[in-house]
Amino acid sequence: MMQTGQPPEGDDWVRPQVSEAWYRCIEEYRLSPRTNLLRPHAIMDFENGARATSATNLDVRTALATMAFNLQPALRDTSVSLLLADSAGTLIHALDAGSNLGPMGRRLVRLGESWNELIIGNNGLGTAAVLREPVAFDGKEHFSSILHPFATVGHPLFAHDGSLVALLGLITDQRSSAQTLLGFVRIAGYLVETNLFECQAPGAFMLRMRLNNISAGLTGQDCLLDGLISLDEQGRIVGATRTGLNLLRAERHSDILSKKVEAVLGVTLGDLRACARQGEPIELEIPHGWRLKAEFIVRRRPEKDIVQSSRVSTVKGGSRAAPGAAPGRGAKEGNGEEWRDAVLEAAQQKAINLQKQKIPILITGESGVGKDHLVRMIHAQGIRKGRPLVLVNCAAIPRDLISSELFGYVPGSFTGARTGGKAGKFVEAHTGVLFLDEIGDMALDLQTALLCALDSSEIVPVGGSKPVRVDVQVIAATNSDLPDCVRKGAFRRDLYYRLNGAQFWLPPLRERPDKLGLIEHLWELELKAQGVDERKTLSAEVWDIFERHPWPGNIRELLNVLRSCLAMTTGRETQVSDLPIDFLKEMSASAQGDEEGEAALSTLAKWRPSLEAKALADWEADAIRSALAKTAGNISESARQLGITRATLYHKMARLGLRK
């Protein structure tokens, strides 16, 4: 082709993907292989105008750049650079780019440079946009001679509705490594797309699905990867990742978008929610005989990572639990194993894995949801256990002292400095974990110093000049909306990327599907902690209140209320009168003016059951009594026979005034 200007034919075999791209370059775009296609003013254009267009969706860019940053360590010590382009092929982000690529390579990876196939001929990024699939080219497979010294690979990134939002790519001077890199870019593309979906997709709920019977015929990476769909409150599918589409055997987004979930999966939103309330994933049997394991996630705050529990129950082809499946196993397993906080445990496990690669962790969530608690759990079980865990509350340290607190100071460096100097938190945390709590409150100038320390793994004590090397795993936590702080200029974007290696959003107590189980668990922990041997229970009325209360102070508030109840309870059962006065006042205040709240909190009226409710309650009580009699009072076994969780059984027994 270089000699004739025509794509080769007959014996001169090239991959069809290559020859088809060359045809497009010659016939459609009228390109010449030898033209120098680079734009002389790419960076200027980018700064002046293109950046404004490609930055229209700041959240997309933030999510992409964060993920790209996470992928960078995998490419360390290779001659591969990671690129991100907008959907038109204009480079918007380049990591580690250019250092090993020579002068032409460095020009190619300038921000604002166009990798559009129409401009630069076939290449990983631009052609991935045209074909809407991952693609790789080696050296002379590129149409344009300026790309001949390189291999390029690209992956299109799609939004929840199938629209192309960006392109992820790699470039290397290893000319024959494109096919090897294709595998990497497929996985990287999947990770970025999944992350983007979790941040961006609309819908109050999400279903995370994975193939459960691998022999069913699906080949390739989709066997192993999670597919996501999101649902609105009416149970309509409003978004899907491409793996999600493949798992549902849909070709296009339009095949499933706006359809009710029961039309596609054979289960209603109600079924899914019922399973999730038990804190458990679901088995689904979809048309064509594939079985999927799915996890239902309530996502009130779509921009955050929501971690949910991971146990299994079964819904098969419809609304009822499949015969033989273990229905609704509850807070404690029959073998007596302690119920634990599934949300925290799942987060802890993920975080421990990330710790192995020293990826910075950011924990977000309202005050009192357990961010600090999670950090202690990660430290206690992670690879840095037994090493220091140093806590810094960035909001509590006076602004002018935080530098010396973090980095230490040398003797006599400022008035009031102790004669011997001070090591500082970074040095104290050496080989261990540095927990930066309330990171959103850190002053901007200190953010710069922190970023330098994180980038170089070196700190310079205040008043000193010699850098000190430190090895710390940083975990940061905040209840502020950091992307919003970034938008408002109160938090450095680059520091946000740096800290946000992986993000865990801990849901507020009121949104947790396992709320009652968690309350029961914490109640039992409190009984143990206070050395109360006697089995004290919460009355039905108290359960009712706990179920309805919005818990603005989350687990912290719950623990305070439980402690106070326990101190006040004289008999075997905690009554409403044992609840702290402040808590009851808060309850009625939150109900005022709120129709639903008022209805819910006209508690006395609610506690006096209507005739129908009474008949139902009698029937329920009979069923529970009979199960308890059959199992000689074994709660786990009774709950199993009744098809409810242990927590629900306890709750019902308390409400109905039943004993074992």
Ligand SMILES: Nc1ncnc2c1ncn2[C@@H]1O[C@H](COP(=O)(O)OP(=O)(O)OP(=O)(O)O)[C@@H](O)[C@H]1O
């Ligand atoms: N899963 C849990 N099991 C037992 N106790 C918990 C759990 N989660 C949180 N707690 C307790 O709840 C209280 C509040 O938790 P924590 O301090 O971790 O919240 P936080 O999100 O860090 O709050 P803040 O943002 O206000 O600092 C602590 O006493 C903590 O020990």
